Amino acid sequence: MNLPRPLSHSSISMYGECPLKYKLKYVDGIPEKPKHFFAFGQSVHKALEFFYKVEALPAPSLEELLKNYRENWVTLGYRDQAQEAEYFQQGKDILAGYHRRHAAALRIPYSVEYDFRFTVDGVPVTGKVDRIDRQEDGRFCVVDYKTGKALTAGRVAQDAQLTMYQLACESLLGAEVARLIFYHLPTHHEHSVGRRSQEQLGELRARIKRTAEAIIAERFEAKPSENSCRWCDFKAHCPVFSSASAVVPAADELAALIDRFGELTARRAELDGEAAGVKAALLDILRRKGYVRAFGARFEVQRCGAGKIEFSEANKKKVIHLIKAAGLYESVLAPSAPLIQKLLADAGADAELRAALRALGAPVEASDLKVTPL
């Protein structure tokens, strides 16, 4: 067979992780489920593309940047509205921090979202570089933004994606890459490393060639591992899981039940998120106004659950010491938090002991609500 499509950093990684997974995705064309973290990364990358793709300075204002972010927000893959809102806000914070740090000193890059396609020893390879800057000495500086986990300095020095970018830029743009930068957006931490050695470039070339040869020879064995299989969308098509899973025809009763259960679970998560927000707003108003109970047209709410005293780890030993000294250790055996709370609420218990215990803790407001139809 031929290569189903040019190789990229991610398809080479996927083949290395599990050749069967590569086949199911790239040869058989089975789609993976949308993932919220990809959608989030895409949204923030789009906004940074807008930030840097200016014809002339100054940089776009923060308002323009956030407007672009809002208009190009990718909604795919989020669990519910609450999760999507949380990520949307996180992206706004990242972009505001980025603008604060970089807008004033912005220099127009050599290229933004540079799409490349070239061949390595006859193997077609494709990819996209987030940003390429040109240094004063004419050499390039390649920048890759990440919205996910940070990489350690050691990983940045070995990262195959950055090596691929150097190989592509030097093959296609006719100038040397001087620096490779991994910019971690959530922390604004910039790891900068020098150019890759000839040895590292040679290793990547060999890996590209090996991967292409294996694909053309149709070597697609399953390579199960805890990490790969846990997040794999193809379990239903994988022989490793064939005895424990099944692809059920859409008309089957089981398929209908699975889908109904999935829809209900998703709706429950959405409603739980909304209810938690309404509850927090209600508790806030009730506390501020000093109400214990309030009535709507169809429901009443009542603050319930006693306020309690919380003890720091450092004070827990002192609490036990006081209880033992008062001869109450047996009745508050293995002094559990609820029993100590009971003792604190017991007006008949030793007042001095209760005062000493109170002094070791800090009061926490009651945070539950009982709701009853009228």
Ligand code: SF4
């Ligand atoms: S479930 Fe595991 S072994 Fe099967 S295709 Fe996915 S990653 Fe490979």
